[in-house]
Amino acid sequence: LNLPRGFLASGVRAGIRKRFPDLALIVAPDGADAAALFTRNRFPAAPVILSRAALARSRGRVRAAVVNAGCANAITGAPGILAARRVREKAARAVGCPPDEIFLASTGVIGVVLPDAKVRNALPAAVSRLSASGLEAASRAILTTDTGPKVASAVFRDGGRLGRVVGFAKGAGMIHPDMATMLAFVLTDVSATPEFLKAALREAADASFHAISVDGDTSTNDTVLLLASGKGGGERLGAAREGPEFRRALTKVCRALAEMIVRDGEGATRVMAIDVRGARSAREARLAAHAVATSPLVKTALAGGDPNWGRILAAVGRSGARFSPRRVALSAGNLRLVVNGCPTVYREPDAAKIFARDTVPIRIDLGAGNASASLMTCDLGHDYVSLNADYRS
Amino acid sequence: LNLPRGFLASGVRAGIRKRFPDLALIVAPDGADAAALFTRNRFPAAPVILSRAALARSRGRVRAAVVNAGCANAITGAPGILAARRVREKAARAVGCPPDEIFLASTGVIGVVLPDAKVRNALPAAVSRLSASGLEAASRAILTTDTGPKVASAVFRDGGRLGRVVGFAKGAGMIHPDMATMLAFVLTDVSATPEFLKAALREAADASFHAISVDGDTSTNDTVLLLASGKGGGERLGAAREGPEFRRALTKVCRALAEMIVRDGEGATRVMAIDVRGARSAREARLAAHAVATSPLVKTALAGGDPNWGRILAAVGRSGARFSPRRVALSAGNLRLVVNGCPTVYREPDAAKIFARDTVPIRIDLGAGNASASLMTCDLGHDYVSLNADYRS
Numbered sequence: 107l108n109l110p111r112g113f114l115a116s117g118v119r120a121g122i123r124k125r126f127p128d129l130a131l132i133v134a135p136d137g138a139d140a141a142a143l144f145t146r147n148r149f150p151a152a153p154v155i156l157s158r159a160a161l162a163r164s165r166g167r168v169r170a171a172v173v174n175a176g177c178a179n180a181i182t183g184a185p186g187i188l189a190a191r192r193v194r195e196k197a198a199r200a201v202g203c204p205p206d207e208i209f210l211a212s213t214g215v216i217g218v219v220l221p222d223a224k225v226r227n228a229l230p231a232a233v234s235r236l237s238a239s240g241l242e243a244a245s246r247a248i249l250t251t252d253t254g255p256k257v258a259s260a261v262f263r264d265g266g267r268l269g270r271v272v273g274f275a276k277g278a279g280m281i282h283p284d285m286a287t288m289l290a291f292v293l294t295d296v297s298a299t300p301e302f303l304k305a306a307l308r309e310a311a312d313a314s315f316h317a318i319s320v321d322g323d324t325s326t327n328d329t330v331l332l333l334a335s336g337k338g339g340g341e342r343l344g345a346a347r348e349g350p351e352f353r354r355a356l357t358k359v360c361r362a363l364a365e366m367i368v369r370d371g372e373g374a375t376r377v378m379a380i381d382v383r384g385a386r387s388a389r390e391a392r393l394a395a396h397a398v399a400t401s402p403l404v405k406t407a408l409a410g411g412d413p414n415w416g417r418i419l420a421a422v423g424r425s426g427a428r429f430s431p432r433r434v435a436l437s438a439g440n441l442r443l444v445v446n447g448c449p450t451v452y453r454e455p456d457a458a459k460i461f462a463r464d465t466v467p468i469r470i471d472l473g474a475g476n477a478s479a480s481l482m483t484c485d486l487g488h489d490y491v492s493l494n495a496d497y498r499s
Numbered sequence: 500l501n502l503p504r505g506f507l508a509s510g511v512r513a514g515i516r517k518r519f520p521d522l523a524l525i526v527a528p529d530g531a532d533a534a535a536l537f538t539r540n541r542f543p544a545a546p547v548i549l550s551r552a553a554l555a556r557s558r559g560r561v562r563a564a565v566v567n568a569g570c571a572n573a574i575t576g577a578p579g580i581l582a583a584r585r586v587r588e589k590a591a592r593a594v595g596c597p598p599d600e601i602f603l604a605s606t607g608v609i610g611v612v613l614p615d616a617k618v619r620n621a622l623p624a625a626v627s628r629l630s631a632s633g634l635e636a637a638s639r640a641i642l643t644t645d646t647g648p649k650v651a652s653a654v655f656r657d658g659g660r661l662g663r664v665v666g667f668a669k670g671a672g673m674i675h676p677d678m679a680t681m682l683a684f685v686l687t688d689v690s691a692t693p694e695f696l697k698a699a700l701r702e703a704a705d706a707s708f709h710a711i712s713v714d715g716d717t718s719t720n721d722t723v724l725l726l727a728s729g730k731g732g733g734e735r736l737g738a739a740r741e742g743p744e745f746r747r748a749l750t751k752v753c754r755a756l757a758e759m760i761v762r763d764g765e766g767a768t769r770v771m772a773i774d775v776r777g778a779r780s781a782r783e784a785r786l787a788a789h790a791v792a793t794s795p796l797v798k799t800a801l802a803g804g805d806p807n808w809g810r811i812l813a814a815v816g817r818s819g820a821r822f823s824p825r826r827v828a829l830s831a832g833n834l835r836l837v838v839n840g841c842p843t844v845y846r847e848p849d850a851a852k853i854f855a856r857d858t859v860p861i862r863i864d865l866g867a868g869n870a871s872a873s874l875m876t877c878d879l880g881h882d883y884v885s886l887n888a889d890y891r892s
Contacts, residue, residue, distance in 0.1 A: 149816035149824050183841030216809025217842050326813050410888030416609025420719050423542035431542050448576030449610050488884050495803030
């Protein structure tokens with residue numbers, strides 16, 4: 107899979123991780139318009155602090171993104187900021203642009219200052235390997251506990267030609283609404299203002315990255331970056347309603363990446379697609395979906411393929427959403443398990459069959475209003491514990 | 500250990516669980532003044548609904564408590580209420596009191612109607628085995644995935660004699676502030692009004708059952724019942740400031756039970772005592788402590804004895820508590836790990852030693868105010884997954 111017009115990429119080994127490529131470089135030789143979403147964690151990592159400020163100063167222009175795995179450079183104070191700045195300076199010289207047009211992102215262990223000399227020493231190799239076919243190498247160099255690269259693409263009509271949206275991401279642990287410890291880079295050849303890109307990215311993220319949960323933790327390093335090279339040939343998009351085909355393609359790519367992330371949640375073997383309806387407000391619908399999606403009891407039952415719907419409703423019951431128990435209904439796939447707050451008569455093997463699927467579709471109707479919310483979560487099994495009980499060793 | 504004066508108890512097999520005693524009976528032959536705390540889950544179980552109403556109608560008088568394990572009788576609609584009522588009627592006849600003086604509690608699988616015939620058939624045996632030394636049998640008959648009975652006692656000066664407080668509890672899964680799926684029964688020979696008992700129980704619960712978390716789930720069946728036989732011989736306690744020695748003994752018993760519960764969290768091998776200080780408000784201190792206590796990443800790191808403090812602060816960062824990262828400090832035991840938002844220079848083996856303890860003491864100072872909160876949580880290891888992935892099978 108090639109990159110959209112106007113982009114080059116590469117992935118190399120900087121030596122932060124022991125045995126894997128850990129430095130990705132994305133370059134738009136003629137620059138790109140950019141929009142980004144960052145973590146809301148109160149401990150934003152050094153690259154998040156710097157990139158947010160740089161993007162504001164460059165007014166949404168990015169020439170290159172430098173992404174490392176193996177070290178989050180979060181909660182590292184002034185030394186962390188200085189280390190990230192040194193990487194930025196070096197990258198700006200290597201690519202030939204102002205430092206404010208360098209975008210930084212990091213993922214890995216928290217509390218360790220980025221070994222920036224390793225990154226700086228590896229930058230020349232990263233620059234020399236830049237190519238239009240560098241997507242795969244870049245997509246591999248940002249991974250941590252992911253089991254494999256996550257890449258998605260879509261096309262859309264852009265003036266007389268076909269425009270492209272190509273994205274790659276890393277996820278695995280700490281995935282959660284508000285985008286915790288997830289990095290995603292989405293490249294397109296569309297021409298658009300940074301403001302338009304920001305609105306389109308928000309819309310796409312709400313339907314994708316914000317609708318998944320792996321473990322309820324949200325990280326210090328979350329970043330989604332959207333870059334538009336403008337090489338597609340269509341009109342420059344600016345007004346809110348413009349570019350519906352581009353926006354659909356963008357949402358499609360973000361949704362595909364988000365689903366790959368939740369399916370590749372640490373140790374995940376199965377996902378639950380939670381659909382809450384009949385809530386009094388969108389906020390309460392989200393509260394209910396969130397309580398189910400983050401319940402360790404629900405997630406371990408899901409790991410075992412156990413149709414233990416009592417745990418699902420117990421989570422809804424403590425979520426803070428208001429409803430009358432007598433009006434609540436619950437279905438798994440086409441099987442109605444609870445109607446008017448009472449269990450139905452169903453055959454246990456029928457329920458077990460649905461809970462053994464790769465995707466377990468759960469619909470909860472609170473019977474209290476018209477608001478709804480959807481959230482996809484993964485199971486919590488032994489592999490999650492194994493991966494996280496000794497992640498650093 | 501004998502029961503306080505004025506109480507008898509027994510534990511028998513009703514056949515709800517396969518191989519274990521599953522029916523406990525507590526009787527105060529001359530009645531007792533009572534106060535209870537119930538779950539706040541919006542799906543309260545049938546015994547919770549009935550006991551809350553009965554306690555209001557009897558104005559805080561209880562003659563007997565009937566407790567079963569193996570079936571929660573929650574989310575069971577009208578059939579569940581009818582089943583619980585039949586148990587109550589039969590118990591009232593067996594003990595010789597109005598039905599409103601029978602207190603019911605259940606624990607076990609959600610969504611299954613109580614097999615009330617089994618309970619009713621076992622009640623005569625439970626009555627015939629009542630004795631002042633029935634505490635151990637009763638404490639065993641309420642367990643589910645607990646590894647053993649949880650009993651605590653304390654004495655206090657009551658007039659010229661020694662008064663006693665004796666409690667027993669079950670916990671294990673779904674333990675959380677707001678007391679999820681935990682049953683606790685505390686018996687005392689003090690003489691006190693139901694209003695006084697309610698206030699004393701709230702005070703004790705805030706410092707005990709509400710300060711522990713196993714997995715963030717809160718159940719449909721949580722109940723703490725305090726019964727006072729008045730056989731101790733002291734003055735009847737009524738006003739708020741009275742009985743400080745009794746209240747201290749009550750809090751001591753509740754704290755001991757709560758600590759037993761969190762240490763016996765499903766599959767738990769280690770606990771973390773989280774102490775948040777310097778928050779802008781008590782609410783924000785609790786938010787921060789809660790985020791740490793329920794973080795799967797923190798809990799799995801705890802299982803591995805991994806001093807991965809970055810996960811602790813990442814959880815604080817997403818908790819909603821407001822602070823400046825530059826003012827945050829973090830210690831484990833006597834070891835300062837973060838000062839002014841920056842990692843200190845410490846020897847990794849020193850940190851590892853503290854995180855390998857049975858109790859890992861963590862202090863987080865947000866540097867933003869004077870409010871504080873404490874919470875005790877347990878680790879999340881393979882045994883939690885094993886127990887919960889196939890609990891019903």
